[in-house]
Amino acid sequence: DAGITQSPRHKVTETGTPVTLRCHQTENHRYMYWYRQDPGHGLRLIHYSYGVKDTDKGEVSDGYSVSRSKTEDFLLTLESATSSQTSVYFCAISGAGVGEQFFGPGTRLTVL
Amino acid sequence: GQQVMQIPQYQHVQEGEDFTTYCNSSTTLSNIQWYKQRPGGHPVFLIQLVKSGEVKKQKRLTFQFGEAKKNSSLHITATQTTDVGTYFCAGPKGDNQGGKLIFGQGTELSVKP
Numbered sequence: 001d002a003g004i005t006q007s008p009r010h011k012v013t014e015t016g017t018p019v020t021l022r023c024h025q026t027e028n029h030r031y032m033y034w035y036r037q038d039p040g041h042g043l044r045l046i047h048y049s050y051g052v053k054d055t056d057k058g059e060v061s062d063g064y065s066v067s068r069s070k071t072e073d074f075l076l077t078l079e080s081a082t083s084s085q086t087s088v089y090f091c092a093i094s095g096a097g098v099g100e101q102f103f104g105p106g107t108r109l110t111v112l
Numbered sequence: 113g114q115q116v117m118q119i120p121q122y123q124h125v126q127e128g129e130d131f132t133t134y135c136n137s138s139t140t141l142s143n144i145q146w147y148k149q150r151p152g153g154h155p156v157f158l159i160q161l162v163k164s165g166e167v168k169k170q171k172r173l174t175f176q177f178g179e180a181k182k183n184s185s186l187h188i189t190a191t192q193t194t195d196v197g198t199y200f201c202a203g204p205k206g207d208n209q210g211g212k213l214i215f216g217q218g219t220e221l222s223v224k225p
Contacts, residue, residue, distance in 0.1 A: 031211050040121070042200055042215040043155065050210045058212065059205075090154060097211035098204075100145065100157035 003027050004104035006091050012110045019078040021107050023091030025071075031094040032074040033101065034058075034066060036087040043090065049074055050097065081111045114139050116203055118216030126224050131188040133219035135201035142204055144177055144184045145213070150197040158186075191223050 003026030013019050023032060034046040035058075045058030047066040055066050063085060065077045078085055088108050092101040115138040125131050135144065143162045147155040159168055161177035161184065168175045172195075174187040188195055198218040205212040 033212075040217060042118075042217040043202075044215070045205070045212060048210055048212060056210065059214075092155075094211045098143075099160060099211075101211070101213065102157070103154040106154050 004091060004093055004102060006089075006104040006107050008107060009105065010108045012112065013081055014112050015082055016080050019081050019109065019111075021076040021089055021091075021109070023074045023076070023104055025074075025093050027093060027095070027102070028071060029093040029095045029102075030071075031097045032068065033092040033094070034064075034074065034076045035090045035092065036060065036085075037090060037106075038087050046076065046089075081109075083111050085109065086111045114205060114214055116201060116214050116216040118201060118219050120219055121217060122220045122222075124222045124224065125191050127193060128190050131191050131195070131221055133186050133199050133201075133221075135184040135186075135216050137182045137203050139203075140181050142181075144181075145202045146175060146184075146186055147200045147202065147215075148197050149200065149218070153197075155200060188221075191221070193223050193225055196221060196223050 005024045007022045033048040035043040044060045046064050049055045049068040067075045088106050090106045091104040094101045117136045145160045146158040149155045165179045166177040172189045176185045198220045200215050200218045202213040202215045205214040
C-alpha cells in the first residue's frame with residue numbers, strides 16, 4: 001500500500017464545532033484529494049491540491065476548506081460541522097495527476 | 113452536469129456464478145478507471161482503460177471500454193467469496209485538470225458460499 005495515513009480514524013463531534021482532518025503521505029506525490037463517501041453517492045470530490053499552497057474546489061466544497069503548507073500534508077477543515085457532514089472521508093494521492101489514485105484508510109466522522 | 117452512472121446498485125450471487133457491472137457516462141471519456149473497495153476498507157485501483165473498444169483481463173476479471181468511450185463494464189467469471197466488495201468506475205472530470213475524477217455510485221457485490 002502507498003504511504004498514506006489519515007488522522008483521526010474516527011471522530012464524533014457536535015454540531016457547530018470546528019473539525020480538522022489530516023492526510024499525510026510519504027510518497028512525495030504532487031496531487032492530493034479529499035473525498036467524502038455516502039451511501040448511494042459513491043465518492044465525491046471535496047477539494048484537491050496540485051502542489052504546495054495550490055488548491056481548488058471539487059463538486060461538494062461548500063462548508064469545507066483545505067490547506068497544504070507541505071507536500072506531505074493536506075488538511076481538511078469543517079469550520080462549523082453540521083449533521084449533513086456525517087460521512088466517511090477519504091484522502092487520495094496521485095503522482096502524475098493522471099492515472100490511478102491511491103487512497104488512505106479513511107476517517108469516519110459523526111456529527112451529532 | 114457531467115454524470116457517471118453504474119448499474120446495478122447491488123448484486124447478490126451464488127459462489128461460482130458470473131457477475132457484471134455496467135458504467136455509463138454522460139460525456140465521452142478519455143479513459144476510465146475501476147476500483148474495488150472491500151467492506152470497511154478503502155478503494156483500491158484495479159485498472160485503467162484508454163482506447164476505444166479496449167478489453168483487458170485480470171485473471172477472472174474482464175474490463176471493457178465502449179467504442180464511443182462513454183460506457184464500460186466489468187465482468188467477473190465464476191465469482192468467489194474474495195470478490196465481495198463494491199466496485200466503482202471513475203472517469204476524468206471536465207478537462208481532467210489536476211487529475212480530478214468523477215465516480216459512479218458503485219455496485220455492491222455479495223457472494224453466497
